[in-house]
Amino acid sequence: MKIKNKLVITVFILIAFAIAFSFFQRNDRTEKQEELEKVLVFFATRDAMYLEAEERAVNTSALYRNTMEELINGPANSTLSPTIPEGVKLLNLEVEAGTALLDFNRALAENHWGGSTGETLTIYSIVHTMTQFPPIKKVQILLDGKKVETLAGHMDLLAPLEPDHHLIKKPQ
Numbered sequence: 001m002k003i004k005n006k007l008v009i010t011v012f013i014l015i016a017f018a019i020a021f022s023f024f025q026r027n028d029r030t031e032k033q034e035e036l037e038k039v040l041v042f043f044a045t046r047d048a049m050y051l052e053a054e055e056r057a058v059n060t061s062a063l064y065r066n067t068m069e070e071l072i073n074g075p076a077n078s079t080l081s082p083t084i085p086e087g088v089k090l091l092n093l094e095v096e097a098g099t100a101l102l103d104f105n106r107a108l109a110e111n112h113w114g115g116s117t118g119e120t121l122t123i124y125s126i127v128h129t130m131t132q133f134p135p136i137k138k139v140q141i142l143l144d145g146k147k148v149e150t151l152a153g154h155m156d157l158l159a160p161l162e163p164d165h166h167l168i169k170k171p172q
Contacts, residue, residue, distance in 0.1 A: 035060045040132050041070045042125040042168075043080035048117055050169035051125055052080055064133065065093050068102065071129050083125035085111035091144070098137040099160045100130045106143050109151045116154040123155055124167050131163045138162050 037060045040053040054075055058066040068090050074082035087107035094101045112122065127139045138160035142148070148157050 037063060039063070039067045039070070040129065041067065041075075042083070042128040043071075043075040043077075044083050044121045044125070045169055046079055046081060048081070048121065051083075051121060051128060051167050052169045053128075054080060064095070064100065064130065064136075065090065067129060068093065068126075071125060083122045084108070085113065085122075087111050092142075095136060098135065100136045100139045101142060102126060102130070102139060103142040103145055108141075109143055109148065112152045114152045116152075119150070119152040119154045120167070122151065123157070123161065124164055127161050128163050128168065 036057040039056055039058050041056050042051040042053055044050070045052050054077055056067070056070045058070060072084045072088055072090065074084070085107060087105075088111070089105045089107065090102065091105055092101070092103040108122075112119065123141065126141065130136050130139050140147070140160040141151075141157050150157055
């Protein structure tokens, strides 16, 4: 009878260890999935003269996509203005040879408020938000998987764009 009791206790202890090990492994995977990184997201200043960065913490599991989603969501700071129109969705995002290919739905053009300044701020908010990441040097904006000449008639979007640092508001 003593051997049977020892066997039961041993099996019980092994099961307890297996459950504990499984629990810690699951928590370790969850923590890795929830790692955050601070990024900059660029929005228009209220006077529509510059872009200004707002810091966000985004999940690193899909860092570039999550950063763009923050731009689409708009600013948290009431002194900044959104640069992305309502209804815009990021359909696809790929990075090839230093160029981020960002494919948006047509709402980026169809819902855009227009004007050369508005178009410039929209485009460069996307460019600056993405080129903060070292592997990305340029951004190609696509609509529904295709290159477009322009969003609102003022800027050429057929070639990938590099940042324009003159548009960034200098700290005072």
